[in-house]
Amino acid sequence: MAGTGKSTISRTVACELADKGKLAASFFFSRGRGDISHAGMFFTTIATQLAKHLPELEPLISKAIDDHSDISKRILREQWQLLIYKPLENVRTQSKQIVVVIDALDECEGKDDMKLILQLLAQAKNLQTIRLRVFVTSRPETPILLGFQKMLGGTHQDFVLHDIPPPTINHDISVFFQQKLSVVKAEHGLSTPWPDEPTIQLLVERAAGLFIYAATTYRFIQDSVDPKAQLNVILSGEYTSAESLTGSLDDMYTKLLQYSVIGDRRPREHTALLKRFRQVVGSIVVIFDVMTTENLANLLCLPSGEVKTALDSLRSVLNIPKNESQPVRIFHPSFRDFLLDQQRCDDRFWVDEKERHIDLFRHCLELMSKRLQQDICDIRDPGVLITEISKDMIQSVITADLRYACRYWVYHFQQGNSVEEDNRILQFLRQHLLHWLEVLTLVGEVSEGVLMIASLEKILKVSSNLHFSKLLFLIGKGKIE
Numbered sequence: 001m002a003g004t005g006k007s008t009i010s011r012t013v014a015c016e017l018a019d020k021g022k023l024a025a026s027f028f029f030s031r032g033r034g035d036i037s038h039a040g041m042f043f044t045t046i047a048t049q050l051a052k053h054l055p056e057l058e059p060l061i062s063k064a065i066d067d068h069s070d071i072s073k074r075i076l077r078e079q080w081q082l083l084i085y086k087p088l089e090n091v092r093t094q095s096k097q098i099v100v101v102i103d104a105l106d107e108c109e110g111k112d113d114m115k116l117i118l119q120l121l122a123q124a125k126n127l128q129t130i131r132l133r134v135f136v137t138s139r140p141e142t143p144i145l146l147g148f149q150k151m152l153g154g155t156h157q158d159f160v161l162h163d164i165p166p167p168t169i170n171h172d173i174s175v176f177f178q179q180k181l182s183v184v185k186a187e188h189g190l191s192t193p194w195p196d197e198p199t200i201q202l203l204v205e206r207a208a209g210l211f212i213y214a215a216t217t218y219r220f221i222q223d224s225v226d227p228k229a230q231l232n233v234i235l236s237g238e239y240t241s242a243e244s245l246t247g248s249l250d251d252m253y254t255k256l257l258q259y260s261v262i263g264d265r266r267p268r269e270h271t272a273l274l275k276r277f278r279q280v281v282g283s284i285v286v287i288f289d290v291m292t293t294e295n296l297a298n299l300l301c302l303p304s305g306e307v308k309t310a311l312d313s314l315r316s317v318l319n320i321p322k323n324e325s326q327p328v329r330i331f332h333p334s335f336r337d338f339l340l341d342q343q344r345c346d347d348r349f350w351v352d353e354k355e356r357h358i359d360l361f362r363h364c365l366e367l368m369s370k371r372l373q374q375d376i377c378d379i380r381d382p383g384v385l386i387t388e389i390s391k392d393m394i395q396s397v398i399t400a401d402l403r404y405a406c407r408y409w410v411y412h413f414q415q416g417n418s419v420e421e422d423n424r425i426l427q428f429l430r431q432h433l434l435h436w437l438e439v440l441t442l443v444g445e446v447s448e449g450v451l452m453i454a455s456l457e458k459i460l461k462v463s464s465n466l467h468f469s470k471l472l473f474l475i476g477k478g479k480i481e
Contacts, residue, residue, distance in 0.1 A: 024098035024132075025049035029107040031333060037288065039113040044072055046100060047083035053098065054130075060087035073447065076113065080120040088130045097131040105138040107333060115146060169209045176211070177203050180218045184227050195231065202235060208248040212332050219331075220256055220316035233259045249334060250344045253317070257349050260313040274348050280310040282351035283360060284318070285336040286415075288408045290327035291400065293320070298401040299363055358416030364409035365428050371402050372435035377442065386442065394442050406439045410452035414459065425456070 025046045028036060035041045051058040064082045065071055071082060100121075108114050124132040177200050185194055195203075207213040217234055224230040233255055244250075261277050262270055283300060284291075293311065297304040311320055311328060319329040330336055338344055339351045377397050379389065398406075413421060440449040 022097065022099050024053040024100055026101040026103070028103040029105060031107040031109060031336070037107065038109045039076055039117060041072075042108075042117065043076060043079040043083055047079075047087075050084065050087075050098075054091070054093070056091050056093045057087050060090060076116055077120065080123075085120075085123060085127075088124075088127055088132065091130060093129060095129055095131070097133060099133045099135060102134060102136045104333075105136055106141045111142075114141070118148060166209060170204050170207075173207050173209075173211065173214050174200055174204050176214050177218070181221065181227075184218075184222050188227055190228070194228065199231070199235070206235070206248050206252070208245075210249055212334050213249050213252055216256070216316055216331070216335075217252060223315045230259075246334070246338070246344060250338060253335065253338050254346050254349070256316060257346075260316075261349070263313075270348075276306070276310050277349065278351055278356075279359070280307055281314065281318075282339070282356045284328060285330065285339055285351060286353055286356045287360065287404075288411060289404060290329055291404065292327050293324060295399070295401040295404070296328070298399070299360070299367060299404065301363060301366065354416050354418075357412045358418045358421070361409055361412035361416055361418075361421070362424070364405035364412060365424060367402060367405045368409065368432060368436065369428060372432045372439065374435060374438075376435065376439060386444075389442070398439055398443055402439070403443055406436055406443075407445055407448060410455055414455060 026049070027042055027045055031037050047061050051061045061083055064087065068074070068078075068082055071079060074082075102117075105114055105117065108117070118136075121134050124134065177195075181195055181200075203214070203217065207217075220234065221227045221230040234252060236255065257277075261273055265273065279300065280296070280302070283296065291299070293307055294304050297307040300307070311318060314320075317331055317335045319331055321328075339349065340353050342350050345351075377389065377393060413425070437446065437449050440446045
C-alpha cells in the first residue's frame with residue numbers, strides 16, 4: 001500500500017482485526033524514534049506478540065530463546081527462522097489464519113533491511129497449519145518496490161492509495177474540511193458564512209489528493225486567535241497546478257513556515273530567527289530518538305525558554321504536548337522530507353542534514369565531557385551488581401539528554417561524514433572512554449558501545465601507527481595521555 005494516509009488506514013485495520021481476534025502482532029516503524037526506527041527489534045517484538053496471541057507457540061519460542069541466548073543480537077534472517085518461522089512451522093494446532101500489521105515500512109532505517117523483511121515474510125506462504133497474512137503500509141520507496149517485485153506471483157496484492165478515483169478522495173477531503181472548520185467556526189463564535197463553498201473547493205483543489213495537506217492546514221487554522229487570517233495565509237499568493245506530486249504540500253509548508261518563523265518581524269531579525277529554526281527544528285528532524293523540550297535544550301546548550309519559543313509557533317507540524325515530560329514529535333514524515341530536500345524547500349528553511357549531524361555530534365561530546373566522571377552514580381562499590389542499583393537513582397543521575405549523547409554520538413559522527421573530527425574524538429576517548437562505557441553499562445546499552453567502537457575503528461583516521469583497538473586498550477590502561 002502506498003500514499004499519504006497509510007498510518008491512519010493501518011491503525012484502522014489493526015483495530016478491526018483486533019476486534020475479530022485475528023490481529024496476532026503489529027509493528028509501527030517511525031524514523032528517528034529509537035528502537036522503532038530500525039529493524040533491530042522487529043522480529044523479536046513480533047515473536048513476543050505471537051507467543052501471547054497463540055499460547056501453543058510460547059513453549060516453542062521460549063525454547064528458541066533458551067537454545068540461542070544471543071538471539072537478539074543475531075542477524076535478521078536467523079531471528080526470523082528461529083523465533084518465528086520454525087515455531088509456526090512446528091506448532092501443533094488447528095488450521096487458523098492470523099494477521100501481522102506492519103505500518104510505515106518506509107520509515108525503517110536501512111534500505112537492505114526493508115527488502116530483507118519483505119523477502120523473509122514472503123516465506124510464510126509455505127506454512128501449512130498457520131496461514132500467516134501480513135498487512136504492510138508504505139510509501140513507494142525503491143527498496144520496497146524491489147522487494148515486492150522479487151516475490152513470486154500471488155504472494156502479495158497491491159493496493160495503491162493514489163489509484164483511488166480522485167473524485168472519491170476529493171469528496172472525503174471536502175467532508176473533512178467542512179466538519180473540522182465548522183468546529184473552528186463554532187469555537188470562535190464566527191457568525192458569517194465561513195468558509196463558503198467556493199473556499200472549501202479551493203482548499204480541496206490545493207490539497208491535490210493529500211490528506212496530510214488537509215490535516216496540517218486544519219491544525220494551522222485551528223491553532224490561532226484569528227482563523228480567518230490563518231486561512232488567508234494558506235490561500236494567499238499565486239498558485240498554479242502542482243508540477244510535482246509534492247508541489248501543493250511544499251507550497252503549504254513554505255507559507256506556514258514563512259508565517260510562523262518570520263511573520264511580520266523586521267528584516268534585521270530574520271537571520272537570527274532562521275538560524276535558531278534550523279538549529280532547533282533541524283535537530284528534531286534528524287535525531288535518532290524523541291526528546292522533551294528541556295532535554296533538547298540541554299543537549300543543544302540553549303536556554304529552555306528559547307527552545308520553547310522556537311517551537312511554540314509550529315504546533316501545526318509539531319506535536320508539542322502540554323505535559324512537558326512528554327517528547328516533541330513531528331506530526332508527519334512529509335515535513336521532515338520537505339525540510340531535508342534542497343530541491344523542494346526554500347533555502348531560508350532548508351536543513352543541511354550533514355551539518356545538523358555534525359553539530360549534534362559536537363554537542364554530544366561537549367555534554368559528555370562536562371558530565372561524565374568516574375563512578376558517576378557515587379556507588380563506591382566496584383563489585384556491585386547492576387540489578388542491585390536503583391533504577392530511579394540511575395535515571396536521576398544519567399538524565400535523558402546524557403543518555404542520548406552516550407548512545408548516539410558515534411552515529412551522528414557517521415551521518416555527518418566529517419573528516420575533521422579525529423582529534424576531537426581521540427581527546428574525548430583519552431579522558432572519558434571508561435566513564436562512557438560505565439554509563440552505557442548502567443543504562444543497559446553496553447553492547448551498543450561495542451558496536452560503536454567497531455564502527456569508529458572502521459571510519460576513524462587515527463594519526464598513529466597503533467591499531468585503533470590497541471589504542472583504545474592503551475587509553476583504558478592509562479598508557480596514553
